[in-house]
Amino acid sequence: MSSLLIAGHEFHSRLFTGTGKYASAQAMMDSLAASESELVTLSLRRMDLKNQTDNILLPLQRQGMKLLPNTSGARTAKEAVFAAELAREALETHWVKLEIHPDPRYLMPDGMETLLAAEELIKKGFVVMPYVHADPVLCKRLEEVGCQCVMPLGSPIGSNMGLASRPFLEIIIEQSRVPVIVDAGIGAPSDAALAMEIGADAVLVNTAMAVAKQPAQMGKAFKLAVEAGRMAYESGLGEKRLQANATSPLTDFIGALS
Amino acid sequence: MKIVLNEEPYEFVGNTLEDLLLELEKSQQGIAIAINQQVVPKSLWRTTKLNEQSQVFIFESIAGG
Numbered sequence: 001m002s003s004l005l006i007a008g009h010e011f012h013s014r015l016f017t018g019t020g021k022y023a024s025a026q027a028m029m030d031s032l033a034a035s036e037s038e039l040v041t042l043s044l045r046r047m048d049l050k051n052q053t054d055n056i057l058l059p060l061q062r063q064g065m066k067l068l069p070n071t072s073g074a075r076t077a078k079e080a081v082f083a084a085e086l087a088r089e090a091l092e093t094h095w096v097k098l099e100i101h102p103d104p105r106y107l108m109p110d111g112m113e114t115l116l117a118a119e120e121l122i123k124k125g126f127v128v129m130p131y132v133h134a135d136p137v138l139c140k141r142l143e144e145v146g147c148q149c150v151m152p153l154g155s156p157i158g159s160n161m162g163l164a165s166r167p168f169l170e171i172i173i174e175q176s177r178v179p180v181i182v183d184a185g186i187g188a189p190s191d192a193a194l195a196m197e198i199g200a201d202a203v204l205v206n207t208a209m210a211v212a213k214q215p216a217q218m219g220k221a222f223k224l225a226v227e228a229g230r231m232a233y234e235s236g237l238g239e240k241r242l243q244a245n246a247t248s249p250l251t252d253f254i255g256a257l258s
Numbered sequence: 259m260k261i262v263l264n265e266e267p268y269e270f271v272g273n274t275l276e277d278l279l280l281e282l283e284k285s286q287q288g289i290a291i292a293i294n295q296q297v298v299p300k301s302l303w304r305t306t307k308l309n310e311q312s313q314v315f316i317f318e319s320i321a322g323g
Binding site for chain 1: 263264266282284285287288289290291292295297298299300315316317318319320321322323
């Protein structure tokens with residue numbers, strides 16, 4: 001299985017993971033370890049001055065994870081650029097998952113603000129990984145302004161609805177000259193495998209691993225699915241057809257009984 | 259010194275960002291600071307002076323997807 005290059009960084013795992021929604025830091029670390037993921041997303045928020053929060057940063061760094069801060073909470077390009085600049089200081093990385101969703105119900109990404117923010121962040125030297133709708137035109141525009149990959153959604157964040165956007169993901173994958181990472185909505189390992197089989201370069205999974213009764217085992221299930229899907233893609237899948245095509249030679253020895 | 263910290267009035271002893279962080283007893287790992295909506299690079303925290311009523315925001319990294 002080939003490795004994945006994004007902005008000169010080599011990933012051996014094509015499973016990217018989120019850190020939200022885990023019941024505990026330990027459950028998260030166990031799940032991430034089993035998944036063998038090498039990149040995790042994090043968020044920023046205003047510091048809680050009254051309570052000490054669980055420090056998840058240290059164990060992630062100790063594990064050698066690449067940290068990808070997101071701009072979650074930003075509703076405009078201006079807010080997203082500010083969030084990215086804060087994240088660069090907080091996590092000492094110029095990589096950012098650009099996400100702008102003004103609507104809290106469906107969390108649909110705002111494509112226009114995302115394109116504006118991407119252009120500005122790239123000028124400022126960021127490696128921009130934009131979370132967008134599965135919109136082939138927008139993905140092309142993002143590639144043209146210098147995004148190092150695109151992250152179209154499979155279905156709404158946390159919905160577990162899988163690749164509802166499949167036909168459009170296939171167009172994006174066919175057209176893209178930068179890696180395509182299917183993000184959001186991947187609810188089962190089979191969704192992840194399917195994304196890889198149709199040629200996605202990686203997937204990003206969070207909810208499905210974090211809310212599983214056994215997050216560590218689910219982490220491993222996703223690892224295996226992503227590897228299986230990628231291997232199948234690289235091996236070359238057969239064409240679908242209506243008519244049967246025998247796998248055994250059609251000899252006439254049974255006919256010889258009559 | 260009286261400042262506005264994460265949109266709440268806050269009083270502390272000292273006048274630099276570092277004094278503020280020492281008083282808050284917060285880890286400096288994984289945090290970012292903005293004063294009057296400008297991000298302050300970590301390298302400048304020691305020397306950055308605050309003014310009365312400075313609008314200071316401190317952000318921390320947390321779990322997220």
